[in-house]
Amino acid sequence: MIVLIILLIPFITGLLLLLVRNAVAVKRAALASSVVNFLLTFSLVFTVPVSGYTANWINFLGVEFALGYDGISLVMLLLTGLLFPFIIMTGMKRDQPQVSLLYALILFTQAALIGVFLAQNAFLFYVFWELTLIPLYFILLLWGGECRRNVTFKFFIYTLTGSLFLLFGIIFLYHLTPGMHTTDFSVFSKLNIPAGTQVWLFWVLFIAFAIKMPVFPFHTWQPSTYTIAPTQGVMILAGVMTKMGIYGALRFLFPIIPLGVVYWQNTVIILSLIGVIYASVIAFRQTNIIRLIAFSSMAHISLMVAAMFVLNYYALQGLLFQVLSHGVTIVALFYIVMLIEEKTATLQLPQMGGIKLQAPNMAILFLMVVLGSVALPLTAGFVGEFLIITGLFHQSIWFALFGGITMILGAIYMLYAYQRVMLGDKKPALGTITDLSRHDYFLLIPLITIIFGLGIYPQPVFDLVEASVKSMQDLLLPLAGSLPALPQ
Amino acid sequence: MSAIIVTTVLGIIILYLGLTKNKTILAPAAIAGLLVTLFLSAKEWGSGIGYYHNMVIFDNFSIAFNVSMITITILIFLFGIDYYKRMEFHVAEQYSLMIFALVGAFLMTSFSNLIMLFLGIEILSIPLYVLAGGKKFSFKSNEASFKYFMLGSFATAVFLFGIALVYGASATFYLPEIKTYIAQFHGDLPPMLLVGLLFIVIGVSFKVAVAPFHFWSPDVYEGSPTLVTAFMATVVKTAGFAAFYRLLGMGLLPLPVPLEKALWVMTGLSLLIGNLVALRQGNFKRLLAYSSIAHTGFIMLAMLSQHSTSASVILYYTFVYSLATVPLFIIFILVKRASNGLDQLSAFQGLYKKAPWLAVFMTILLMSMAGIPPTAGFMAKYQVFVLSISQGFLAISIFAILMAVVGIYYYFNVVREVFTDRDHLQDLVITRINAGLIIVCGIAVVAMGIFAWNLPI
Numbered sequence: 042m043i044v045l046i047i048l049l050i051p052f053i054t055g056l057l058l059l060l061v062r063n064a065v066a067v068k069r070a071a072l073a074s075s076v077v078n079f080l081l082t083f084s085l086v087f088t089v090p091v092s093g094y095t096a097n098w099i100n101f102l103g104v105e106f107a108l109g110y111d112g113i114s115l116v117m118l119l120l121t122g123l124l125f126p127f128i129i130m131t132g133m134k135r136d137q138p139q140v141s142l143l144y145a146l147i148l149f150t151q152a153a154l155i156g157v158f159l160a161q162n163a164f165l166f167y168v169f170w171e172l173t174l175i176p177l178y179f180i181l182l183l184w185g186g187e188c189r190r191n192v193t194f195k196f197f198i199y200t201l202t203g204s205l206f207l208l209f210g211i212i213f214l215y216h217l218t219p220g221m222h223t224t225d226f227s228v229f230s231k232l233n234i235p236a237g238t239q240v241w242l243f244w245v246l247f248i249a250f251a252i253k254m255p256v257f258p259f260h261t262w263q264p265s266t267y268t269i270a271p272t273q274g275v276m277i278l279a280g281v282m283t284k285m286g287i288y289g290a291l292r293f294l295f296p297i298i299p300l301g302v303v304y305w306q307n308t309v310i311i312l313s314l315i316g317v318i319y320a321s322v323i324a325f326r327q328t329n330i331i332r333l334i335a336f337s338s339m340a341h342i343s344l345m346v347a348a349m350f351v352l353n354y355y356a357l358q359g360l361l362f363q364v365l366s367h368g369v370t371i372v373a374l375f376y377i378v379m380l381i382e383e384k385t386a387t388l389q390l391p392q393m394g395g396i397k398l399q400a401p402n403m404a405i406l407f408l409m410v411v412l413g414s415v416a417l418p419l420t421a422g423f424v425g426e427f428l429i430i431t432g433l434f435h436q437s438i439w440f441a442l443f444g445g446i447t448m449i450l451g452a453i454y455m456l457y458a459y460q461r462v463m464l465g466d467k468k469p470a471l472g473t474i475t476d477l478s479r480h481d482y483f484l485l486i487p488l489i490t491i492i493f494g495l496g497i498y499p500q501p502v503f504d505l506v507e508a509s510v511k512s513m514q515d516l517l518l519p520l521a522g523s524l525p526a527l528p529q
Numbered sequence: 530m531s532a533i534i535v536t537t538v539l540g541i542i543i544l545y546l547g548l549t550k551n552k553t554i555l556a557p558a559a560i561a562g563l564l565v566t567l568f569l570s571a572k573e574w575g576s577g578i579g580y581y582h583n584m585v586i587f588d589n590f591s592i593a594f595n596v597s598m599i600t601i602t603i604l605i606f607l608f609g610i611d612y613y614k615r616m617e618f619h620v621a622e623q624y625s626l627m628i629f630a631l632v633g634a635f636l637m638t639s640f641s642n643l644i645m646l647f648l649g650i651e652i653l654s655i656p657l658y659v660l661a662g663g664k665k666f667s668f669k670s671n672e673a674s675f676k677y678f679m680l681g682s683f684a685t686a687v688f689l690f691g692i693a694l695v696y697g698a699s700a701t702f703y704l705p706e707i708k709t710y711i712a713q714f715h716g717d718l719p720p721m722l723l724v725g726l727l728f729i730v731i732g733v734s735f736k737v738a739v740a741p742f743h744f745w746s747p748d749v750y751e752g753s754p755t756l757v758t759a760f761m762a763t764v765v766k767t768a769g770f771a772a773f774y775r776l777l778g779m780g781l782l783p784l785p786v787p788l789e790k791a792l793w794v795m796t797g798l799s800l801l802i803g804n805l806v807a808l809r810q811g812n813f814k815r816l817l818a819y820s821s822i823a824h825t826g827f828i829m830l831a832m833l834s835q836h837s838t839s840a841s842v843i844l845y846y847t848f849v850y851s852l853a854t855v856p857l858f859i860i861f862i863l864v865k866r867a868s869n870g871l872d873q874l875s876a877f878q879g880l881y882k883k884a885p886w887l888a889v890f891m892t893i894l895l896m897s898m899a900g901i902p903p904t905a906g907f908m909a910k911y912q913v914f915v916l917s918i919s920q921g922f923l924a925i926s927i928f929a930i931l932m933a934v935v936g937i938y939y940y941f942n943v944v945r946e947v948f949t950d951r952d953h954l955q956d957l958v959i960t961r962i963n964a965g966l967i968i969v970c971g972i973a974v975v976a977m978g979i980f981a982w983n984l985p986i
Contacts (some may be wrong), residue, residue, distance in 0.1 A: 102915065144835050168902040175901070183946055190945055201901075201937050205930045208911070212918045332772075 042116060043081060044108045045094040047118070048155050050078050051125075055148035056262045064140040068133055071144040075125040075151065082122035085115060085507065093161070101221040103215070107161035109163055116361050116502070117158040117288050120368045121281050123491075125151050127372055127484055128276045129224075132380070132481045139508050143184060147273060149176040159287060163211040163224040166292070173285065177277060184271040188300045192269045199262040203249035207289075210245040214297065230296035236304075243301030246293050247309075253286030256309070257316030259315030266334040272379040275331070279338050279375065279432055280368045288365060295352075295513055302350070312438070314443045316343035321450035325457075328390050330381070333458055334374055337414070340447050341367050346443060348429040354514050356432020361506045363425030366413070366495060370422060373410040373488040377403070380481065381462065390458060395467030400476040404463045406485050411459050411491040415452040421495035530580050530587060532595060533635050535562065540628035542612050549619020556610045559624045560603055567599045583703075584642040590986045591639035593844050594771040598634050601763045601851045602627065602965060605925060608859050611960045612756045622665060626656035627760055643692045643702045643729070646772060649821035650688070650736060653768060654681050655759065661753040673752025680735070680745045688732025694725030704780035710832060711785065716837060718785050726781065726788055733776060737769035740798040743822045748816035755865075758814060759858040761819050763851035770828055770843055782835060792833055797925065799826030804935040813861050817854065817940065820898065823936055824850055826914050830929055834916040841983040842912045842978040849905040849977060853897040856970040859963055860891050867957040874943055879951035887959070888947045890971040897974045899931055899940040904979035912981075 054074035061067050074128035095108035110118060115228070129147065137143055153176070156169030174197065181193040211224060218228050234242065252259045267275050294302050317340050324336035345363050348356040380403065381396070382388055397404035416422035426448060477485070495502065539562035546558055579586040606624065613620045633652030640646040658681060662674030696702060697708040698721045711718065718726075731742060736841055738746040752757045777784065784792070803823030810816040826848075831842045861872075868876045881888035897906030910933060918927045 099981050102912070102981070168907075171902045171907075175896070179948075182945070194941065195943060196946055198934065202934045205934055209914065209918070209927060211925075212911075215915065216919050280555055288789065350551050526680050 042094055043085065043088065043092045044110065044159050047078060047081050047085075048152060048159060050074055050081070050150040050152075051155070052152035055145040056143050058145045058148065059158025061141050064137075067141045067144050067373065068129065072126060073149060074135070075122075075129050076106065076157075077477045079126060080124035080149075082118050085110065085118065102164070103218075104164045105162060105223075105225075106165065106354075106364065107225070110159055110432045112506040113288065113291055113361065116157045116364055116381065117284055118155065121151065121154050121158065122285060123365075124276070124280045124372055124499060126204050126275050126370055126374075127488060128280070130484050131273055131276065131297070131376055134478070136522050137184070137391070138195065139183070143273075146176040146180050147277070150180070150277055154432055156265050157285055161226060163226065163229065163293075164459045165213065165224075167204070167208055167211055168291070170285070171201075173282065174204075175444060177274065177282070178275045180277075181266070181270050182394075184274065185236050185269040186267075187269065189269045192265045196266045199523045200249075200252055203252035203259075206245050207249035207293075210242060210293075213245070219428045222293055226292065226296070232297065234298060234300075236300045236378045237299040239255075239301035242298055243294065243305050246298070247290065247305075250290040250293070251284040253289070254283050254346060255286070255339065256320055256343060256346050257312055257339075259318065260320075260339055262308075263339060264332050264335045267338075268329065268331050268487055272375055276375050277308075278334075283338070284364050285344050286369060287342075287349065287360070290346075290349060291513075292306075302352070305348050306352065310347045310433075310440060313343040313347035314351070314440065317447045318341070318443065318450075319449055321454065325445050325450065325454040325471060329387055329388050330378055330390055330393075330458060330462070332388075334378065336392060337451060337493075338367075338371055338456065341414075341449060344429055344444055344447050346425065347440065348432055350382070351436040351440070352514075353432050353435050354510060355428045355435070355508045356505060357513060359425050359505055360507065361510070362421070362499060362502050363429065363497075365502060366421030366492065369488055369495075370410060370413045372412060373485060373492070374479075376484060376488075377407045377410060380477070385471050390461045393462045394465045394471075395463075396462040396471075396474055398467050399474040402477050403481075406489060407463060408459065408476070410485075411455050412518065414490070415455045416448050419496045419497070420495060421499070424496055424499045463525075508525040530578070531573075531584075532566045533632055535566050535569060536628055536632050536635065539563070539566070540625040541631070542815075543621055543625040543628060546684050547619075547625075551910050552613065555624050556606050559628065560606050561630075563599050563603050563606070567596060567603075570595045570599065572629055573902045577875040579641070584645045584733065585636060585639045586641050587639050588736045588986075589984070590775065591635075591771070592838055593986050594638040594767060594847075594983055595635055597789065597848045597851070598631065598638075598764045598767050599729070601767070601848075602631055602760070602850075602853065604855050604970070605760055605763070607962055607966055608759070609756055611963055612754075612862065623660065624754075626660050627757075630656040630660075630760070631764065632709045636773040637768045638775065640772070640775065643695070643707075644705070646733075646776065647685075647689065649690060649768075650684065650732070653765065654685070654697060654736070656900070657681075657765065658759070660757040661749055665750070665758055669752035671711060671752075673749045675780065676745055676752075677749045684732050684735035684742070687728050687735075689734060691728025691730075693723045694721050694728065696725075698725060700860040704776070707780045708782075711781070711916065716786060718787075723785065723787060726785070727791065727874070730788065732793070733773050733914055734768065734795060736774060737766055737825055739853075740796070740802040740822055740925050741827050743799070743802070743825075746822065747815045747818040750821075751812060751814045753788075755814070755858050755907060758817075759855050760971075762817065762854050762858075763847075766821065766825075767847040767851060769849055770832070774832055774840055774843055776967065777832065778840065778884070784835075785945040789833070789947055792829065793925070796826050796829040796833060797928065799823065799829060800929055800932040801826075804932045804939075807939050810937065810939075811875075813872055813874055816874070816943070817857065820936065821850075821854075823932065824898075826932070827929060828912060830917050830925065831913045833981050834913075834920045834922065836916050838912075838983060839916060840931070840986050842909070842916055843910065844908040844984060844986065845982070849897065849909045849974065852970050852977075853894045853906065853974055856890070857894050857898070859967060859986060860894075863957060863959055863963065864954065867954045874946050877943060878949045879954045880957075882950060882952070883954040883957050887967065891947055892944050893971045893974060895940045897978070899937040901937070901976045905974045905981070907980050908981040912983075 054202050096106040098104050098106040153169050153172035178197050202423035320336045320340035324333050327333040348360040393454045413420040413422050414424040577588040630653050633649045636649030659677040661677045664670035735742040803819050807819035864876050897904035900906045900910040
């Protein structure tokens with residue numbers, strides 16, 4: 042029952058917000074709802090046994106309204122619950138047009154995301170998967186920057202194309218189920234699909250997730266979309282939506298078509314590693330700081346995809362840890378970028394410089410976030426990426442080597458960008474720059490605490506996902522052959 | 530049967546009411562009459578009575594489609610209250626012609642004899658030829674009427690010829706008897722019968738605008754008065770598909786191989802031409818015309834999947850499609866009036882600024898047309914794909930999915946226009962009835978998506 046409440050809170054609050062005219066009240070209500078939602082989600086960690094909710098829905102199509110979760114979905118739910126209060130707080134002290142609609146749409150997105158992570162059958166998953174796109178589309182279309190009409194359009198069509206293939210895959214699987222057809226994940230995972238079918242079905246299913254994440258070469262929508270998106274939109278996109286792609290792949294590919302996964306394993310890893318190198322190199326050449334972060338995010342996500350496909354214990358642990366760590370870091374990064382843009386009225390690196398002279402506190406916090414992003418030891422990013430590289434190493438030393446390059450390249454371009462923005466002489470064109478306000482601390486300090494907290498003591502997250510990772514490992518162990526044994 | 534009688538009488542009564550020169554009573558009278566028909570039709574559910582030596586049979590299939598068409602006609606008449614306000618003369622004739630067309634539609638859903646199908650198609654078509662030319666002084670309207678009439682009569686001739694050939698071979702007009710006759714050849718049909726069947730199928734295809742027999746539809750849609758276009762796109766289409774399905778289901782299944790091949794080609798072509806040409810349309814009515822050809826392709830896919838639930842899926846699809854199409858035409862007319870008769874997509878610019886709620890409902894309706902959850906359009910397409918994949922038509926299903934993406938592209942092109950800033954819709958006037966219609970249809974489209982149904986027909 043509690044999962045139903047978690048799903049409905051943002052949705053109902055969103056509907057109510059549409060009736061409220063007072064901007065401050067709207068934002069406060071949205072924040073309150075997201076905080077309550079987070080607390081409820083957090084309580085799921087301690088809820089034994091797992092609470093679920095099932096109701097009849099469309100009987101003649103064998104579809105139930107079934108909600109539930111396991112360790113993997115719980116990580117995703119926690120991430121969503123954790124990030125949305127910050128995403129909403131981002132707009133707290135700022136003037137925004139059409140506030141009630143904006144926050145209603147943000148909460149609708151949240152509800153749809155939660156639905157994706159809670160869905161227990163593929164049909165419900167698909168409906169929520171598509172529903173995330175609609176409010177986000179309007180957030181980008183109505184509050185976006187220059188050229189938003191064409192960019193959002195491209196983003197929309199791009200992701201929907203992938204989704205429709207997923208739909209085909211779901212219906213195909215639906216017809217393979219024995220007896221009265223159904224789309225339950227639990228039934229799907231017991232199908233024993235012939236290997237030849239799995240091999241082509243893999244791409245039908247994977248393409249939707251590959252576009253969302255995005256994996257090279259399906260990434261072309263991403264940089265332009267990030268650039269035009271309003272800060273809150275890009276936080277949702279980079280912080281949570283990309284994880285939705287990862288979640289979908291974990292939910293669909295590994296349990297349902299394990300042979301297909303093993304068959305294409307190396308292809309996908311190589312594609313992701315190409316993505317890692319490619320994104321890092323391009324990030325290095327960017328002069329627009331948002332595009333830089335977009336490509337850096339792509340590099341990190343690509344590494345996570347590679348980790349997903351090496352199919353071993355370390356890499357999966359690292360992946361799920363990195364899901365949390367990347368989400369928190371990227372939201373903090375985009376918040377600081379927004380601050381910089383507000384204070385300097387530019388996003389171009391060559392026009393910035395010497396901001397530290399006038400805003401030392403901002404420089405320090407920015408540095409902490411950057412360090413988290415480049416995976417310095419004692420930050421959450423390090424734990425995740427270290428495990429991922431270990432996992433890659435077990436597959437092939439070359440994979441580990443190329444994967445490891447992200448950390449080096451990441452450090453180079455992020456620190457170089459930091460240097461160009463914050464250090465050096467102040468550019469005369471920049472006016473006086475004010476330092477952080479109290480509101481900014483409220484937002485940044487908790488995020489940075491999480492980044493370092495998880496870096497110093499990561500165990501709780503591992504405990505949380507242990508069971509799910511093990512079950513996934515058990516499933517894939519006989520298939521992948523030379524996997525390392527579980528540490529006892 | 531009582532539905533047919535009541536509707537015919539209603540048409541005549543409306544015609545006489547026109548003599549009173551009081552326009553305001555026409556629509557309410559017509560709607561009241563249709564409500565009676567609706568009730569009478571629904572009452573016969575489950576009885577399955579045949580009339581005239583079983584030449585027409587009112588089984589559940591025909592009743593379900595009749596009820597759906599009557600509902601849509603009521604919606605269109607409600608729209609007519611505002612639409613015909615500016616028209617001085619011959620308003621009664623417009624209403625009664627549509628009612629007569631509806632009688633033809635009833636016959637098309639319930640025939641079991643080819644002669645009845647022919648009568649139904651003619652009773653449906655002849656009023657439409659007149660209605661298409663409803664704007665007497667508009668060049669385009671005249672063109673539409675003339676084109677529709679010429680091509681329509683040509684198709685009818687082909688259709689009649691087909692009936693004659695089939696009769697020549699099988700010596701019967703009754704579909705069940707034709708079915709037994711076909712069955713004895715075990716798929717190897719004599720040429721005369723095959724050509725006859727093909728001609729019959731072509732005749733019906735013309736009515737529902739399946740490619741490559743679609744050339745009339747964009748011009749006719751564009752030139753006809755918008756209300757008539759809405760009627761053609763919804764009621765006529767539904768009737769055409771009901772007839773098509775009945776023809777196949779009652780008489781021709783399992784399909785002879787050459788015929789099936791021809792139908793598959795037509796399905797593929799409809800999907801391809803409808804969607805791709807729609808991409809290039811700047812005129813909203815032409816866009817909807819081509820997109821309706823594309824929808825035809827999806828419905829054909831459901832029909833050719835030959836499953837016991839096909840009929841229900843077609844009913845759901847056509848009803849949902851009609852339910853979204855009617856309000857879209859209403860919004861189009863409102864916008865067109867406010868922008869000095871501009872009928873391009875750019876007419877919708879600034880709609881969001883002027884009337885945000887209207888923009889939201891327009892988006893919901895377009896989402897339904899494009900097939901995006903949680904709208905009914907999605908459930909309709911989902912069911913079609915479930916059907917086609919269940920029968921193992923994977924390649925064409927993938928193709929249809931790709932075409933659905935193209936569909937999303939041009940529908941959201943319109944959404945994009947709606948949300949573009951511009952100030953030219955200052956004198957947008959929305960009457961209460963129109964607003965109510967749009968809202969009700971929008972909510973219904975979402976509700977039917979969340980609570981999808983199927984009927985045992």
